[in-house]
Amino acid sequence: MFSLIYGLWKYLFSKAEFHVLILGIDKAGKTVIYHLIFSCGNKSFLCMLLHLTLLEKLKALYSNLEGLPPDRILPTVGLNIGRVELSNTKLVFWDLGGQPGLRSIWEKYYEEAHAVVYVIDASCPSRFEDSKSALEKILRHEDLQGAPLLILANKQVK
Template structure:
């Protein structure tokens, strides 16, 4: 009887889990984005900006949406750490590429980094969301300018779900919309990248 009830409980408490990788150059605002996501969806205060240090390795954040668990993996963006990104592609359900839109001098470097990501065979069919961060800054490139720069890469994405959205991780503008877009896409992409089934 215990085995039956235990099995029934496990079945009833199962839910889907998705893994979303957050990448981009150093100082793009990836960790600030993760803190803002946790603040919005968990209702807890995130780390204040002055306490956010550059990521060396990995930061993890988990939120629950619509009965599913979303695991965000924020990876370091320094040049010597970018080689670890590919280790996370095979298991991820979506990729978020964060761009510092207030730093036009590094846009070409951003473009090259994203191009390398897209050309990796293991991300075939994975939704890609590019976030034009720091839109609150007066020096920020407009969304249209960033889209124009990355249009050539977007052509290589083919039929894959991809989008560019403006956000301010610092102020929280556009962050909920970005997560909602991701959640919808990972659910639509179940046939290509099935979720991990976990117990609550």
């Protein structure tokens, strides 16, 4: 009887949880993106982002948000975790460090990931090849086959 009630309770009130990896090579701006998502502390902001076109999303991310300036955000060693609850969904963002020595731990998170945000430093063409190589390795991994991928070209000159 208890399991029936528990199952009904869980069905009615639990929220689906989705894990989103934020990946990219070092200094691409992953942690800046992570902080922008969470800096306003407003769930409706993220909700709004989920319903906009990609161009509108990027404009919204970079306009009028308070938080740490990008030059004060330190490189991630390990990971940053952020959670957002929407009406019937929990989003868990994992911002993983992009230094060469830390990239080997990325695959430990692939199995539980539902989506990937890959960040590229668009202002540094000399690092495109390294970024491309890291992205290709991600795309080849069997645990991420079929997972949605969003590629963000960060640090674009206005």
